[in-house]
Amino acid sequence: MIEAKNLTKRYGDKTVVDDLSFTVEPGRVTGFLGPNGAGKSTTMRLLLGLDRPDAGEATVNGVPYRELDRPLSVVGALLEARAVHTGRSAFHHLLCLAQTQGIGRRRVEEVIEQVGLASVAHKRAGGFSLGMGQRLGIAAALLGDPAALVLDEPVNGLDPEGIVWIRNLMKSLAAEGRAVFVSSHLMNEMAVTADHLIVIGRGRLVADCSTEEFIERSTERSVLVRTPDGTQLAGLLRREGATVTRTAEGDLDVTGIEAPRIAELAAADGLVLHELTTRRGSLEEAFMELTRDAVEYDADVPAAGGVK
Amino acid sequence: MSATTAFATGSRPVSGGRGPGLGNLMLSEWTKIRSVRSTVWSLAILVVLTLVFTALFTQMGVSNWDKADAAQQAEMRLDPTGTILGSGILLSQLAVCVMGVMAIASEYSTGMIRASLLAVPRRVPVLAAKGAVFALLVLAVGEVTAFGSFFIGAPILDSKAPVSLGDPGVLRAVVGCGLYLALLGLFALAAGAIIRHTAAGITVVVGFVLVITPMADLLPGSVGEHIHAWLPTQAGFMITQQHSRAGDLLGPWEGLGVLALWTAVLLAVAAVQMRRRDA
Secondary structure, eight states: OEEEEEEEEEETTEEEEEEEEEEEOTTEEEEEEOOTTSSHHHHHHHHTTSSOOSEEEEEETTBOGGGOSSGGGTEEEEOSSOOSOTTSBHHHHHHHHHHTTTOOHHHHHHHHHHTTOGGGTTSBGGGOOHHHHHHHHHHHHHTTOOSEEEEESTTTTOOHHHHHHHHHHHHHHHHTTOEEEEEESOHHHHHHHOSEEEEEETTEEEEEEEHHHHHHHHOOEEEEEEOTTHHHHHHHHHHTTOEEEEOTTSOEEEESSOHHHHHHHHHHTTOOOSEEEEEEOOHHHHHHHHHGGGOSSOOOOOOOOSOO | OOOOOOOOOTTSOOSSSOOOOHHHHHHHHHHHHHTOHHHHHHHHHHHHHHHHHHHHHHHHHHHTTTTSOHHHHHHHHHOHHHHHHTTTHHHHHHHHHHHHHHHHHHHHHHSHHHHHHHHOOSHHHHHHHHHHHHHHHHHHHHHHHHHHHHHHHHHHHTTTSOOOTTSTTHHHHHHHHHHHHHHHHHHHHHHHHHHOOHHHHHHHHHHIIIIIHHHHTTSOHHHHHHHHHHSHHHHHGGGGOSSOOTTOSSOHHHHHHHHHHHHHHHHHHHHHHHHHSOO
């Protein structure tokens, strides 16, 4: 179990992580979500003892990372930035890490096999593609067969096959009872991987709930209706208590009423329908909405039309 | 997900017990050094070049014997060992400086240090193991180079300034030369740990050895003389002299002690910094 208690980190007068508290439970994938610059990587570095917090504490099984005797068998970590000497082969990179904990050569070969790097194990890591680098990072994380994993943007640079592989890996690691803590700035990626979500913006906690709850809470169902009798139907639906807005194309965007009921009402009045589509507000948009006030690098994006 | 062994449960003590020993860490550091090809090559080239240059310079000394003035001839006759070790070894010390800085600064520049510190989150043992392995390696290579240089240089010099390993002070000078290189390597490694940047670290250390140290010799008066004599490489190199020369302010072991002191101070600063600074 990984625990952050009132973690705070400042760089100069900028507070990057602001009084952040959360728990990563074993047996599930916990997604760590936030826009770029929200403080995800810094939080992970604080958990892993690479940076010192200005206030608060991060512990693994109740112990600060820096006091762990054989950390690789407690927490496995993949950092966002590369952490490999470019002149060393994948095998020797893993071997020198393994040797610090008395982990044997056999285990090194095992994890190389597991992440699919066996054919390039003796090539210089400097020549690895981004995806191969990520796999090597995962291999290092798995080396000590740890009870918890901390993975910073693990799908970065992976091809679709690699993305599916890492999703399944994370799920199976959690199913084995491990705590898996994985960061991403992509809501949709987390929606399909994580069981639980911790969302931050500008270093502050924005949400800490199950993924299901997050999706339920943050998306609204709406029905798109395409009809030549728009004005009539809109009046009809409003009388039923629905909210109707006209889209730029002249279609109706209806909330507060289900599609079958719309069809019934239209049929009863003999109105023609060309299309009737139930839509779920995109999770990505909900996430943007939630973290809007907390986006670090605000770009002047023209407001996109669509779900309101 | 085929071969995952049973993973750690919460019941296993995670701290307060016996962590990995210095032996584990040294083995790991040894793997790091031997698995980067450039390090292995640099060391091999260093030995060969030093021996070649030692032969070249001593041969030149003998060929130009008649052109040298009386003082120079006297110095070579008095201290043939210092003459031999004062040629090619000058090249070795630069290579040792570069490798010492690289040994740790390259971990910072490649990001490897993060992986190293994730595996061993207590900073000081990492520095200790790295320093120990690097110093032992340079000591071994340094002794080979020192003895190699002596046995190449002595026969060349034999007609003008005969010397044998059994002469007083000779064995101490040759063995001490390897010690000097090992200490200098540690000195550079500590500087690399403080500066954390390969190019900047090399510039500072090599600049210190090649530029600052000779320039300090130009400082006026006895203050200047003392500053010059107590600079790390100037002091440490005293060990390679068979006999003290006129005007030496430090004896051979005193000189090496001064270098050791510099190195110890720099290592202490590096250790404190590693503990305090974010990786």
